[in-house]
Amino acid sequence: MSVFTVTSGNFETEVLSSSLPVLVDFWAPWCAPCRMLSPVIAEFADEHQGSIKVCKINIDENPALAERYAVDTVPTVIIFKNGTATNRTVGYCPKTSLEALL
Numbered sequence: 285m286s287v288f289t290v291t292s293g294n295f296e297t298e299v300l301s302s303s304l305p306v307l308v309d310f311w312a313p314w315c316a317p318c319r320m321l322s323p324v325i326a327e328f329a330d331e332h333q334g335s336i337k338v339c340k341i342n343i344d345e346n347p348a349l350a351e352r353y354a355v356d357t358v359p360t361v362i363i364f365k366n367g368t369a370t371n372r373t374v375g376y377c378p379k380t381s382l383e384a385l386l
Contacts, residue, residue: 286329290339292341292346300367305386306337310353310360312344317376318359325361328382347356361385 290298290308299306309325311318329338343350343358353362353369363371363385371385 286333286338287326288337288339290341290346290349292348295329295341295346295349298337299364302337302367304335304337304355306339306364307382307385308341308362309340310350310355310358310362311340312342312358315358319360320376321359321361324377324382325378328379336383 287309288298293322299308304311307325307328309321311321325338325340332338341349343355350356353360355362357374359376360372360374361377362369373381373385
């Protein structure tokens with residue numbers, strides 16, 4: 285699978301310093317909509333491999349990152365381009381909505 289797990293320790297390298305646009309899925313294991321979105325994220329990652337990096341951040345394990353990007357509801361998907369958060373969506377969404385964020 286082409287989805288990266290990101291933590292506070294590798295966020296700078298994997299997301300902010302990426303030469304590709306990065307889709308970041310902020311999620312939690314107890315979140316039902318997050319579990320529904322997970323296969324959509326995986327399919328999106330497989331279809332866009334090489335043109336966008338796809339990452340997941342567990343907010344329970346990385347609360348500072350969630351706070352830094354004002355993630356108070358999960359799932360929240362944020363697109364980063366050149367180290368800057370450019371677009372976001374909150375809640376479950378279909379793959380077409382993820383593509384529209386780009």
